[in-house]
Amino acid sequence: MSQTARISVLRQGSGGPGMPSASAPIGETFAVARAPNRTTADSRPGEGDHGQPAPGGPLPADEQPEVTVASEHAGGPGGSDTGHRNRRPAVFIIGFIVLAALVLGGSYYWYANLDLVSTDDAYVDGRVVTIAPQISGLVVSLDVTDNQYVHRGDPLIHIDPRSYMSERNRAQGALDSAKAQAAGERLATEISRKNFPALFQQAQAQLLTAQANLTKAQADYDRQSTLPKAATAQQEVDAALAALRQSKAQVMQAEAQVQLSSSVEQHIGESDAQVEQLNGQVEQAQAQLDQAELNLSWTVVTAPQDGWITRRNVEMGNYVTPGQQIFSIVSPDVWITANFKENQLDGLRPGQSVKIDVDAYPRLDLRGHVDSVQMGSGSKFTAFPPENATGNFVKIVQRVPVKIVIDSGLDPKRPLPLGISVVPMVSVR
Structure with a gap:
């Protein structure tokens, strides 16, 4: 019984003598037909004890293996195309699946982003708030650092307050003086409200007295002038005439005094105007005091709202001026x-x-x-x-x-x- 061995040979080029030509497809299978094993006792030299060829010994000529070439691509000239046709359906299926996945994915992305x-x-x-001082001065204290979170009202820097305290004290003194002057003028006005009507009445009384004296002097002069010269002396006539003239002068003076005293409301209004003027000075002094106190309060720069300190542009010891940007919140x-x-x-x-x-x-x-x-x-x-x-x-x-x-x-x-x-x-x- 013969035994056949299949041997795969990988070609790299044209074969040597006795080999198939290079045009044969790579990966061909060679069938080797072996002669039946000889187990008889008439073993030839070189065989083993059981009739097998000795290791390394040559085979006899009549037992040389028959080598035949059987290609894996059997089937004649069209064997290679048949293998390709077997792979084409799988390629088509994979390509169709990939194309369908791309279409479905693109459709889903388009639909998901449609709205x-x-x-x-x-x-x-x-919102960014720029922090700038309202007054000028030397920074004596820096209370925050970069990127610090602050709350509304927290102090940021302190400016030297001594000069502003001096201005506040001076404004306070000016206010006290203005208030005292206004109080004195108000008292004078209250007095004038009583004095001016009394002076007017007094002038009227003096006019009446002067008029009465003029009437008496006129009567005395008429009587003296009508008497015979033997019944009176010239001296008496002259005295009566002088008294008459004096009485007339007193009447004119009394009338003038009445006219001066008659403007009672105007005098009272003048006093009231002086009071108002002094009250205005008081208000002006009060405004100066308020401004001084406000400047003093501005020596402490505080945060206007909650936020983070950014763009810090000030250091302790710097001299700052109004409007200078020192922080941003x-x-x-x-x-x-x-x-x-x-x-x-x-x-x-x-x-x-x-x-x-x-x-x-x-x-x-x-x-x-x-x-x-x-x-x-x-x-x-x-x-x-x-x-x-x-x-x-x-x-x-x-x-x-x-x-x-x-x-x-x-x-x-x-x-x-x-x-x-x-x-x-x-x-x-």
Whole structure:
């Protein structure tokens, strides 16, 4: 019984003598036919005890193996095409599955983003309060440091208060003096309200007295002038005439005094005006005192609201002046300013929900809503807005700022610095 061994031979080029040509396909299988084992006792030299060839011994000529070539691609000239045809259905199925997955994925992405409007031109915005001293002076105490959180009313710096205390004391003295003068004038006015009517009545009484004396003097003179010269002396006549003239003068003086005293209301009004003038001086002195006390209070610069200290520009020992920027306070109240393109505004409405992705904190899930749309594009409020009515015109898509209020998701341990980039996605339906 013959035994056949199959041997695979890998070609690398054209074979040597006795080998099949290089045109044969790689990986051919050779069938080796062995002669039956000889187990008889007439073993030839070189065989083992059981008739097997001795190791390393040559085979006899009549037992040389018959080598035949059997190609794996049997079937004639078309054997290679048959293998390719067997692999084509699998390639088609895999390609169809990949194409279907791409179509389904693209459709889902399109449908999921159909109602979303987004922009990467967005950033965190908020209120920044500039802190500047109201008075000038030397900084004697610095009570805060960079990026410190402060509350409303917390002291920030102290300015040397000694000169302002001196001004306050001087204003206080001027106020006390003005108040004393005003009080004295008010007393004088009360007295004049009684004196001026009494003086008027006194002048009227003196006029009546002068008129009575004039009547008596006139009667004495008439009597003396009508008497015969033998019945009176010239001296008596002259005396009566002098008394008459004196009485007339007294009447004129009394009338003048009555006229002077008759303006009682005017005199009282004058006194009241002086009182008002002194009251004005009191108020002026009070204002100077208030200003001095206000300047003294401004020697302690306090925080106007809660927030973080930023851009500190002062050190202890610096001389500061009014209006000099020494701090900025960033308020905790922040929002998102998103600059949407003008062709994205059609679906935007106040109140629409917004999902906000923060580049700095990828795991932060912020939610908010559209608050308002600015009534003007960003270019309209620049220092030099474009003049489209002059020269050539090139249409540029404008961007309009939209304010988005954050409703939830803020982490107190991760404050949002102003100006960092975010990506809002607005659900327009």
